[in-house]
Amino acid sequence: MRRRLVPGLAIPVLVGVPLAMGTSWTVDLAAAAGGVLCLLAVLRASLSWATAGAALALLSLALARPDASSSADLFLLVAFGSAVVLLLDGTHLCDRFDGAEVAPILWRRLIGLWVARAATSLGIGLAIAALAPLIALALPPAWLPFVAGIGILAAFGAAVAWVRRSMGG
Amino acid sequence: MRPSPLLAPLSVLTIVALGLALAVGRPELVLVAVPLVVALLSARRLGVASGIAVTVVPSATTLVEDDCVDLVLTVASPQTAAPSIEIFLSLPDSFVFVDGARHLATSLDAGDTVERRLVVRSTARGRGVVGPVTLRLTDHSGLWVDEAMVASPVVIETYPRVPEIRHLPRPARTRSSFGNVVSARLGTGLEPGDIRAFVPGDRVRHINWPVSLRLGKLHVTQFHREQNADIVLLLDTLAETGAHPQSSVDACVRAVTALATGYLAQKDRVGLVEFGGYLRWLKPATGQRQLARLLQAAVSADQVFTHAVRDLDYVPATALPRQALVIAISPLIDERFANAVVELSGRGYDVVLLAVSAVELTRRVLPDTPLDDVACALWQLELGNRLQHLRHSGIAVAEWRPEEPLDIALASLSRRMPARAVIR
Numbered sequence: 001m002r003r004r005l006v007p008g009l010a011i012p013v014l015v016g017v018p019l020a021m022g023t024s025w026t027v028d029l030a031a032a033a034g035g036v037l038c039l040l041a042v043l044r045a046s047l048s049w050a051t052a053g054a055a056l057a058l059l060s061l062a063l064a065r066p067d068a069s070s071s072a073d074l075f076l077l078v079a080f081g082s083a084v085v086l087l088l089d090g091t092h093l094c095d096r097f098d099g100a101e102v103a104p105i106l107w108r109r110l111i112g113l114w115v116a117r118a119a120t121s122l123g124i125g126l127a128i129a130a131l132a133p134l135i136a137l138a139l140p141p142a143w144l145p146f147v148a149g150i151g152i153l154a155a156f157g158a159a160v161a162w163v164r165r166s167m168g169g
Numbered sequence: 170m171r172p173s174p175l176l177a178p179l180s181v182l183t184i185v186a187l188g189l190a191l192a193v194g195r196p197e198l199v200l201v202a203v204p205l206v207v208a209l210l211s212a213r214r215l216g217v218a219s220g221i222a223v224t225v226v227p228s229a230t231t232l233v234e235d236d237c238v239d240l241v242l243t244v245a246s247p248q249t250a251a252p253s254i255e256i257f258l259s260l261p262d263s264f265v266f267v268d269g270a271r272h273l274a275t276s277l278d279a280g281d282t283v284e285r286r287l288v289v290r291s292t293a294r295g296r297g298v299v300g301p302v303t304l305r306l307t308d309h310s311g312l313w314v315d316e317a318m319v320a321s322p323v324v325i326e327t328y329p330r331v332p333e334i335r336h337l338p339r340p341a342r343t344r345s346s347f348g349n350v351v352s353a354r355l356g357t358g359l360e361p362g363d364i365r366a367f368v369p370g371d372r373v374r375h376i377n378w379p380v381s382l383r384l385g386k387l388h389v390t391q392f393h394r395e396q397n398a399d400i401v402l403l404l405d406t407l408a409e410t411g412a413h414p415q416s417s418v419d420a421c422v423r424a425v426t427a428l429a430t431g432y433l434a435q436k437d438r439v440g441l442v443e444f445g446g447y448l449r450w451l452k453p454a455t456g457q458r459q460l461a462r463l464l465q466a467a468v469s470a471d472q473v474f475t476h477a478v479r480d481l482d483y484v485p486a487t488a489l490p491r492q493a494l495v496i497a498i499s500p501l502i503d504e505r506f507a508n509a510v511v512e513l514s515g516r517g518y519d520v521v522l523l524a525v526s527a528v529e530l531t532r533r534v535l536p537d538t539p540l541d542d543v544a545c546a547l548w549q550l551e552l553g554n555r556l557q558h559l560r561h562s563g564i565a566v567a568e569w570r571p572e573e574p575l576d577i578a579l580a581s582l583s584r585r586m587p588a589r590a591v592i593r
Contacts, residue, residue, distance in 0.1 A: 047174055055182060058182065062192070062195070073197070080201050081201040084182060084205060088179060088182070089175065089208070092174065096255065098272075100273060106253060128200060129200070145194075148190075148199075156187060162209070
């Protein structure tokens with residue numbers, strides 16, 4: 001049962017970050033609803049509930065996000081994304097390992113993977129935060145939304161290509 | 170290899186995060202998607218689950234109820250690494266884990282071998298199949314899985330626990346072979362029988378000196394022969410009540426094994442007729458091999474209901490000898506079994522009925538309501554009435570409540586020594 005509660009560590013981040021950034025009632029409502037769904041997902045080890053809760057938490061963050069960014073916000077945003085991954089991955093693992101006897105080596109490897117992922121995400125986040133102002137300065141303001149869109153599409157395309165290559169060899 | 174259920178939510182949330190960043194015009198929200206994209210990119214190529222070798226070796230293939238058995242599970246990944254491997258061991262419900270679990274998860278490098286000793290207890294008689302083993306291989310990220318069924322099944326037979334009994338119903342008729350049953354016939358034996366006048370050829374040591382002195386003429390003591398007997402155990406599998414492994418058929422099977430063990434220990438020939446949906450029989454025989462055959466038949470005995478009226482005429486005479494003591498074991502739920510017993514008695518068979526009271530066994534699985542209390546009380550009365558009716562039909566009847574020792578019920582069936590009807 002204690003193992004099942006581990007993904008619950010993500011809930012304070014998923015609810016707290018949007019509430020810390022915005023104060024409107026829509027943000028409060030979306031964050032609270034997302035938190036309830038995430039809690040249900042953790043208790044029932046349900047990936048569907050976790051997806052719905054994480055989507056609501058993302059929505060509340062989008063509504064709450066103030067305009068200017070700082071280094072503290074960068075850390076919070078990466079932590080928020082990592083919390084989403086922890087919630088999904090943790091819920092999925094709890095569902096998979098329900099009633100199972102799990103060898104300690106597997107836990108060690110999973111924890112190592114999670115730490116490595118979080119560190120990589122933070123590094124990439126730092127790189128984006130460092131490069132984004134330089135690009136903004138170098139390009140005319142009218143081009144910026146297009147560059148952002150191209151970047152997003154390129155990142156997602158790369159992810160899909162990577163996954164396909166992993167699957168098909 | 171196929172995507173796991175985790176891939177779709179991760180992909181959807183990545184798109185949602187990126188889409189929201191575009192929709193609200195705040196590019197810094199892309200940073201939220203970074204860990205999700207990293208998680209998606211951490212997927213790796215996966216080996217084939219069927220390439221992993223799994224063996225399950227039990228420490229014993231025959232058990233007695235409540236015995237424990239060690240299952241040595243060996244998992245080897247000779248070629249590819251298995252970052253996360255889950256093993257689902259298929260076991261019957263009657264097997265309870267003492268050490269270990271049905272579902273194991275571990276991680277293997279290429280060439281690694283993992284051995285795990287599981288201890289399971291068999292709680293009920295039956296033929297249990299251990300295996301096959303289902304393997305689920307997952308990559309580090311948990312995004313890709315491959316499943317396979319490996320390892321051939323192993324059959325483990327659980328024999329019913331045999332309660333110790335000292336009182337066995339005495340057969341009225343015996344066979345000509347040597348045994349432990351004191352026969353009505355006179356001959357060589359230990360049990361004194363009749364006394365008659367000495368005739369030439371009688372052994373001197375058989376002369377009964379006190380009688381001879383009193384009567385003034387030599388008399389000899391005759392002895393009862395000690396012979397073996399044919400015992401046929403008639404098992405009722407027409408109906409069953411209660412929950413396995415404490416059902417009425419389970420109780421009947423325990424009685425069968427106890428009686429078979431007891432009679433075979435005193436060199437009698439024991440046979441079995443299973444009277445149910447299927448009519449099965451084992452011809453009477455003696456020895457340890459027959460005990461093993463009887464136990465195997467008892468392991469698989471199960472209730473099979475049929476509307477067809479079963480007739481003991483189908484049982485060959487060699488399986489149901491005329492001189493045999495027939496011990497019918499039944500919860501007396503189905504009227505047809507009682508009719509068959511009465512018919513056997515009417516044909517001149519020496520019949521004893523061990524009525525296994527299933528009232529308490531059924532009461533255990535019913536909710537504790539006054540209505541069920543009344544129903545069970547009525548059932549008990551009806552059972553008593555039926556037993557009385559069978560006693561009036563000339564059948565020796567004993568009622569056994571499975572929560573009590575079997576010996577108590579069998580003690581009430583103890584018969585007197587055979588009458589001194591001298592057969593010359």
